[in-house]
Amino acid sequence: MTAIRPRRSVLYMPGSNARALEKAKTLPADALILDLEDAVAPDAKASARDQVCGAVKAGGYGPREVIIRANGLDTPWGRDDILAAAAARPDGILIPKVSNPETLQEVGKLLAGAPDNIRVWAMVETPAAMLDIARISAAARDRSTRLACFVMGTNDLAKETRARFVPGRAPMLPWLSLALTAARAEGLDILDGVYNNISDMDGFRAECEQGRDFGFDGKTLIHPTQVEPANEIFAPPAAEVAWARKIIAAFQLPENAGKGVLSVDGKMVEILHAEMGKRVVAVADAIAARQG
Numbered sequence: 139m140t141a142i143r144p145r146r147s148v149l150y151m152p153g154s155n156a157r158a159l160e161k162a163k164t165l166p167a168d169a170l171i172l173d174l175e176d177a178v179a180p181d182a183k184a185s186a187r188d189q190v191c192g193a194v195k196a197g198g199y200g201p202r203e204v205i206i207r208a209n210g211l212d213t214p215w216g217r218d219d220i221l222a223a224a225a226a227r228p229d230g231i232l233i234p235k236v237s238n239p240e241t242l243q244e245v246g247k248l249l250a251g252a253p254d255n256i257r258v259w260a261m262v263e264t265p266a267a268m269l270d271i272a273r274i275s276a277a278a279r280d281r282s283t284r285l286a287c288f289v290m291g292t293n294d295l296a297k298e299t300r301a302r303f304v305p306g307r308a309p310m311l312p313w314l315s316l317a318l319t320a321a322r323a324e325g326l327d328i329l330d331g332v333y334n335n336i337s338d339m340d341g342f343r344a345e346c347e348q349g350r351d352f353g354f355d356g357k358t359l360i361h362p363t364q365v366e367p368a369n370e371i372f373a374p375p376a377a378e379v380a381w382a383r384k385i386i387a388a389f390q391l392p393e394n395a396g397k398g399v400l401s402v403d404g405k406m407v408e409i410l411h412a413e414m415g416k417r418v419v420a421v422a423d424a425i426a427a428r429q430g
């Protein structure tokens with residue numbers, strides 16, 4: 139199993155907001171997205187790029203994963219954003235509005251020669267992406283694309299399709315499910331979209347729980363008050379971790395050697411449940427290591 143990085147809480151901030159870039163160093167978010175795209179006005183693009191790259195180079199973000207969201211390659215800023223971001227050596231570069239795998243190949247070419255540990259994350263937020271999602275996730279097979287993670291952009295999807303935000307997100311469920319399935323088919327992580335109503339904590343928690351139950355690794359966030367609830371909801375509960383350890387231990391007993399199915403506490407468990415359990419334990423251990 140590859141090393142797990144907890145991505146329960148992934149906080150966006152405008153790259154033009156120096157106070158937010160500083161405050162992020164104190165917040166318990168698993169990852170930060172320093173945004174050069176939609177949260178930055180056109181006149182501020184160049185100065186935000188300098189500010190973000192300077193902050194990433196200076197460091198101070200501790201164990202938090204640091205991601206720079208570039209502008210799209212079809213904008214006047216995208217290419218320079220990607221080159222400047224690569225030179226600042228973040229953990230990843232997030233590409234907005236990816237609608238086909240060719241965009242990721244182009245990004246991969248721009249990053250040729252950049253340190254291998256810089257990964258590419260792709261926003262899934264256009265109707266065209268939804269229709270081509272299997273080819274987009276399959277771009278991860280070409281290692282030069284560096285593709286590691288999908289991020290849902292539900293605001294852009296709502297804008298482009300005219301779907302409404304409603305409790306339970308019925309209009310969006312097919313997109314969430316399709317993108318998640320495509321991500322998992324290629325071993326990618328995937329993060330749920332943002333919840334815009336900062337003052338509605340109950341609604342936010344309900345949406346986190348829904349995203350977790352769908353299988354998302356975490357949620358993208360827009361405000362510090364959303365970080366701790368996301369950390370709590372996307373962490374495996376203690377009872378789930380204890381159950382996972384019990385299943386793993388049962389399969390390791392000498393009398394169960396070679397068995398493919400067992401009964402544990404009156405429930406059928408198969409080897410696949412032990413494998414799922416190993417992931418639950420690994421996620422819990424990674425979270426504990428981060429907190430420790």
Ligand SMILES: CC(C)(COP(=O)(O)OP(=O)(O)OC[C@H]1O[C@@H](n2cnc3c(N)ncnc32)[C@H](O)[C@@H]1OP(=O)(O)O)[C@@H](O)C(=O)NCCC(=O)NCCSC(=O)C[C@H](O)C(=O)O
Pocket residue numbers: 149150151152157158159161162173176177261263290291292293294295331332360361362
């Ligand atoms: C939404 C906000 C504009 C609200 O700002 P504000 O009213 O200033 O917030 P507060 O006064 O409540 O802030 C309290 C303190 O917290 C700091 N803060 C606020 N937000 C952040 C943040 N995101 N990261 C770090 N720190 C933050 C303030 O500085 C205050 O600190 P202090 O000085 O110590 O009191 C604002 O929250 C905001 O800008 N949020 C992020 C917006 C953003 O980045 N949007 C773009 C990404 S979302 C998106 O595009 C999704 C996708 O593409 C899609 O299509 O769906």
Ligand SMILES: [Mg+2]
Pocket residue numbers: 176234261263291293294
């Ligand atoms: Mg967007």
